[in-house]
Amino acid sequence: MPELPEVETIRRDLIKLVVGKKVLDIKTDSPKQVKPSLAIVKKAIVGASIKKIERRAKLLQIFFSNNRVLIIHLKLTGRLLVREAGAVEDKWQHVVLFLSGNKELRFTDLRKFGWVKLLKDQNELEEILSGFGPEPLNDLDFNKFKEILASTARAIKVLLMDQKKISGIGNIYACDALLLAKIHPEKKAKELKEVEAKRLFTAVEKVLKAGIKYRGASDQYYLDALGHKGSYQDHFLAYGRAGEKCFKCDGIIDKMKLGGRGTYFCPKCQKK
DNA sequence: AGTCGCCTGGTA
């Protein structure tokens, strides 16, 4: 599932591949995923060129030369692929932007949970972005992190994945950061001791940076903008490793459900 | 805070 490192990798790819290109046309076979509607998006961006591409949390923002903004959420199985015009159709291809320079920007999505949304104006963008917590690799310092922890008695893993509190962390990096910091996923956030908070703060930064370094985790569906896999899955600490040996002790990684989500942890390293 | 619904491919 695309989380901060995966979306960031795609953003960096797209900057090289599509910035400066003009939108010639757009099509979809899955109208529900294009908001507010294909007709409105078409009218707004056909003829404009891509000016810059930003990321906030797991959201990609495409800014156009006419000041319109498209935001994209990949959810679980979304991909953004840049292909040559007319190249063989990609699996689960649902929205296509036809670009100048004989390129196509394709949004593919097996589950169809992802979406592409045209914003009304700058205000709407600010409104949406203001709903996200700080970026863990940019505007989060340790004091702010401690405040966030102290604000709730929810399980620490659920908190890490709450985009309103901290942005960009999903199941993979939450599981890995908690093992690296040796903290049980169910531990209440406000009950973390200073040293644990410190370890977790460092661990979050470390796993996210590793994710970016390895160009994301292609455990299941994730591919970068050129359709290549990342390799962070070869460096998973906890995620997806149920039954395998812990990387730091002789314990065996276990799997449980927490907040409805599969949660991987080492019962020996991560005590409650 | 817990549950449902959105989807579809993979698995039991």
Place this chain on the structure above:
DNA sequence: TACCAGGCGACT
């Protein structure tokens, strides 16, 4: 053939 995963918003 039924069931399940899973980000996130809506609902309870």
